[in-house]
Amino acid sequence: MAEPAARLLDLTRSLRRVGRGATGVDRVELAYLSHLLTGDAPLFGVARTALGYVLLDRDGMRGFHDRLEGRVPWGRADLLSRLPRGRSVALTQAESDLRRLARGRCLPAGLPSLLARHLPPGFAYLNVGHSNLTDRVLGGVKKAQGRIAVLIHDVIPLDHPAYQRLGTVAPFRAKIDRVSAQADLVIYNSQDTRQRSEAQMRGRIPPAVVAHLGLDLPGPDGGELPAGLPPELPYFVVVGTIEPRKNHGFLLDLWQQMGPNAPLLLICGARGWNNSAVFDRLDRLPPGGSVREFSSLSDAGLAALVQGAAGMLFPSHAEGFGLPPAEALSLGSRVLCNDLPVLHEVLGDKAVYAALSEPYSWIRTIEEWAASVPDPRPATTFIAPTWAEHFKTVLKST
Structure with missing residues (x-):
């Protein structure tokens, strides 16, 4: 595919998640925002706010990036951001700053005109966050003579609907149908995700590339841990939101079977949804016991x-990629995980x-x-995928 006249990155997810754990x-x-800002090709960003769309140029995207990374504080919420009720202070501040940084903005119906006014024909729209995949946005890009590239992380809401929040399956189904009908390119994070996604497409199968995600690990710093961590005794970790798909109940069952001689299990992650039975078990854990929640x-x-763990445990029922075990291997920790095809693809023989079924x-x-x-164990035996490799594959195709 020819080099686009400009790229337009959708930043709606980053905007909506301001003030929450990543x-x-x-x-x-x-990662896409950070990488695209290192280039010098024409670059724009778009985000859906409560009142319409904002369009950022490269300077505006850099300002948004600086705020996301904490290098620049968020400004005060303006009057427009305070009009819709029931929203977090962080989101109202972020939307206000985006309007201040914007190259242009519009009410929802004006999106095609906004894009056509500022972007050259043949621009490439990149959506990598599963957000804002609406008929209005995709149709607006097409009307402005843009090409559409979408990164699909997984189709777990469709092939494992029992693990989803109430009311989320049908909207996700609609997103996949739109991608199937309108995307010029689909980017998949694994071959497994590609196979599962294309099996869920009820019509057209768009052209696609597979590019494993890069790892961007922070430097380990035990000084940032609360008192008592890391433990002196051997311990295991499980990392991820405590929701049904991640299967924390399986580990609680194992620890119950191992009894009083079980090693420490540290459950690291926020509580999610549809998991009241597991939450009840966690709430009944004795202080200082062999299972602890952070x-x-x-x-x-x-x-x-x-x-520093004796190993990471990853009994997830389904994954699109599996970042936590890949990061654990990169840090030199051992990984014991469910026998999923995608984990074999990403982790190889290092896990x-x-x-x-074999507790x-x-x-x-x-x-x-x-x-x-x-x-x-050496920390270098796992050759982690890199963002450089990912972007080399993706950007020559979009």
């Missing part, structure tokens, strides 16, 4: 905790795999690893 998808959108560790502190295999490995700490 998820894997959030980190991908930020919800707000810094990235650097969490990296230090993972690096230990065990089916969820005693999990217990045996956990007990062996707990008895073998410290482990002189």
Whole structure:
């Protein structure tokens, strides 16, 4: 595909997530923003606010990036941002700053005209955050003579709907239908995601590329951990939002079976949704017991905790890529995970795999690893995918 006349990155997810802990998808959108700002080709950003769309040029995107990274504080919320009720202070401040940084803005119906006025024909629209994939946006890009590239992280809401929040499956189905009908290119984070996504497309199958995600690890810093961490005893970690798909209940069952001699299990992540039974079990944990929950560790502190663990446990039912175990291997920690095809694709032979139907295999490995700490494993045996490789694949295609 020829080099586009300009690129337009959708920043709606980054805007909506301001003030909240970053998820894997959030980190991908930020990685795209960071990388595109290093180039010198024409670059724009678009975001949906509560009252319409804002368009940023390169300078405006740099200002937004500086605020997301904490180098510049957010400004005061303006009157327009305070009109819609029930929104966080952080979001109202962010929307206000975007309007101040904007090259142009419009009410929803004016998006095609806004894009045509500022972007040259043949521009490439990049949506990598699963947000703002609406008929208005995709149709507006087409009317302004742009090309559409969409990164699909997974189709778990469609092939594992039982793990989703109430009311989220149908909107996701509609997004995939729009991508199938209108995208000029689909970017997949794994071959497994491509196979699963194309199986869910009910019509046209768009051209596609597969590019594994890069890892952007913070430097481990144990000084950012709260008192008592890391523990002196051998411990295991599980990292991720506490929601049904991540399968924390499986680990709680294992620890119950291992009884009083079980090693420490540190559950690191915010509480999610549809998981009241697991939340009840966590709430009943005795203080100072063998299972402990931590919800707000810094990235650097969490990296230090993972690096010092006897192993990371990853019993997830389904994944699009599997960033936590890839990051753990990069930090030199061992990984025991569910026997998923996508994890084999990303982690290769550097992880230990065990089916969820074989809990005693999990217990045996956990007990062996707990008895073998410290482990002189090298931290360089896992060759992690890089963002440079990812963007080399993606940007020559968009």
